[in-house]
Amino acid sequence: MSLDWGVFCLDTIDKEAVKGCFGSGQTQTYLDWLLQAWGQTVVVSALSLTVALVLGSIIGTLRTLPGNPVIARAGNVWVELFRNILLLVQIFLWYHVLPVLIPIFVDTPKLVLVVFGLGLFTSARIAEQVRAGIQALPRGQRYAGMALGFTTFQYYRYVLLPMAFRIIIPPLTSESMNIFKNSSVAFAVSVTELTFFAQQAGEETSKGVEIYMAVTALYIVSAFTINRVMAVIEKRLRIPGFVVNTGGGGH
Amino acid sequence: MDFSFFTLEVFQGFVLHGLYFSLALTAVATLGGIFFGTLLALMRLSGLKLLVLPATIYVNGMRSIPLLMVLLWFFLLVPMIVGRPIGAEASAVITFVAFEAAYFSEIMRAGIQSIPRGQVFAGQALGMSYGQNMRLVILPQAFRNMLPILLTQTIILFQDTSLVYIITANDLLHGFSTAGANLSHPREAYILAALFYFVICYTLSWIVKRLQLKIAIIR
Numbered sequence: 001m002s003l004d005w006g007v008f009c010l011d012t013i014d015k016e017a018v019k020g021c022f023g024s025g026q027t028q029t030y031l032d033w034l035l036q037a038w039g040q041t042v043v044v045s046a047l048s049l050t051v052a053l054v055l056g057s058i059i060g061t062l063r064t065l066p067g068n069p070v071i072a073r074a075g076n077v078w079v080e081l082f083r084n085i086l087l088l089v090q091i092f093l094w095y096h097v098l099p100v101l102i103p104i105f106v107d108t109p110k111l112v113l114v115v116f117g118l119g120l121f122t123s124a125r126i127a128e129q130v131r132a133g134i135q136a137l138p139r140g141q142r143y144a145g146m147a148l149g150f151t152t153f154q155y156y157r158y159v160l161l162p163m164a165f166r167i168i169i170p171p172l173t174s175e176s177m178n179i180f181k182n183s184s185v186a187f188a189v190s191v192t193e194l195t196f197f198a199q200q201a202g203e204e205t206s207k208g209v210e211i212y213m214a215v216t217a218l219y220i221v222s223a224f225t226i227n228r229v230m231a232v233i234e235k236r237l238r239i240p241g242f243v244v245n246t247g248g249g250g251h
Numbered sequence: 252m253d254f255s256f257f258t259l260e261v262f263q264g265f266v267l268h269g270l271y272f273s274l275a276l277t278a279v280a281t282l283g284g285i286f287f288g289t290l291l292a293l294m295r296l297s298g299l300k301l302l303v304l305p306a307t308i309y310v311n312g313m314r315s316i317p318l319l320m321v322l323l324w325f326f327l328l329v330p331m332i333v334g335r336p337i338g339a340e341a342s343a344v345i346t347f348v349a350f351e352a353a354y355f356s357e358i359m360r361a362g363i364q365s366i367p368r369g370q371v372f373a374g375q376a377l378g379m380s381y382g383q384n385m386r387l388v389i390l391p392q393a394f395r396n397m398l399p400i401l402l403t404q405t406i407i408l409f410q411d412t413s414l415v416y417i418i419t420a421n422d423l424l425h426g427f428s429t430a431g432a433n434l435s436h437p438r439e440a441y442i443l444a445a446l447f448y449f450v451i452c453y454t455l456s457w458i459v460k461r462l463q464l465k466i467a468i469i470r
Contacts, residue, residue: 223315
């Protein structure tokens with residue numbers, strides 16, 4: 001079987017080869033579309049990761065607060081709820097159901113809805129890791145903070161969280177790579193990301209193998225990049241004498 | 252919101268078949284995945300470059316692309332190789348076994364590595380061959396240690412069966428969405444699907460948690 005990479009130089013509308021492979025003005029080639037789809041995947045993943053990190057950190061921390069079982073219980077409910085409903089169903093709920101229940105969301109772009117869907121789904125998993133990270137610290141650290149006269153907020157901010165986050169960098173690395181892969185679910189509500197591109201362009205051109213190969217290569221390159229970036233972060237943040245993990249990122 | 256459309260008849264007509272397919276897919280992919288995953292893990296731990304390299308490339312490659320892309324790939328390639336169309340359901344089964352094998356192999360690898368070296372030496376001292384040592388000494392303990400994680404992966408697998416949506420195979424979620432579309436209550440159908448999945452997955456993960464405690468006490 002011979003591969004025909006020329007397919008990427010075709011115009012997406014009239015299927016004519018375009019010189020230089022990049023369209024200009026009105027014309028768009030499959031290569032243009034591929035790169036645009038990659039951009040969408042990156043945007044969806046980055047925004048979702050931000051949402052997930054912020055919410056996950058807050059909820060994970062709240063679940064470890066001493067003397068407040070109600071908040072801890074609420075955190076547990078959040079985690080179980082978002083972890084045990086499939087991502088695809090959650091995306092459908094955000095996209096099809098939410099705008100009907102709460103009319104303010106009618107005009108929200110679907111990309112934003114997907115970001116919240118993916119972000120909240122992942123926040124549950126990150127909350128679990130943050131909680132585990134905090135609980136992995138020796139109890140003495142908490143007491144040391146208290147003994148210094150820190151308020152609860154202060155000893156979390158200056159003692160517990162900085163150590164906990166360093167401990168959970170490897171699982172966070174896997175989670176960032178997961179979010180990149182999971183962003184492919186956005187295809188289900190027609191966000192034009194990589195998987196959506198693969199399916200559409202593969203059908204339109206009947207050059208599925210070439211299209212899929214390019215998309216797969218981009219996924220692998222992206223996953224590898226995230227892995228390396230996190231390994232660098234992990235190395236930079238390492239405190240000498242603490243956190244034994246010397247391997248490069250979670251693989 | 253009106254959920255009265257969802258009668259027992261609707262459940263049997265639309266959802267039951269999908270539920271059956273999702274469960275069967277989960278079962279086959281778990282068993283097949285553990286089998287091939289164990290083989291991959293043994294290859295990676297064999298120390299022979301000829302075995303280690305292909306297994307490592309396979310596992311890391313599979314783990315860095317989304318399942319949806321793998322589903323598309325197999326849906327495209329398997330008919331090309333076999334020479335005739337094989338249908339979305341069969342394609343889904345093959346894909347899931349191949350995909351999950353990569354994830355299960357990582358679990359099994361960790362499981363095998365968690366067995367103290369002395370166990371291996373003890374087997375060897377008794378004159379066991381490699382195969383006997385693995386089958387009778389190492390793997391049973393590795394399975395046992397990893398049982399909670401293997402089951403957790405199975406729950407994730409069950410959730411992931413919904414992704415066969417991309418090749419329009421007839422799974423549980425498909426059953427709900429078809430019922431919703433045909434009886435013009437699509438939104439209610441999605442909410443019901445969410446509830447249904449939540450109950451199943453929450454129950455399963457609760458069972459796994461109990462099991463984990465039990466195993467932890469024995470050890």
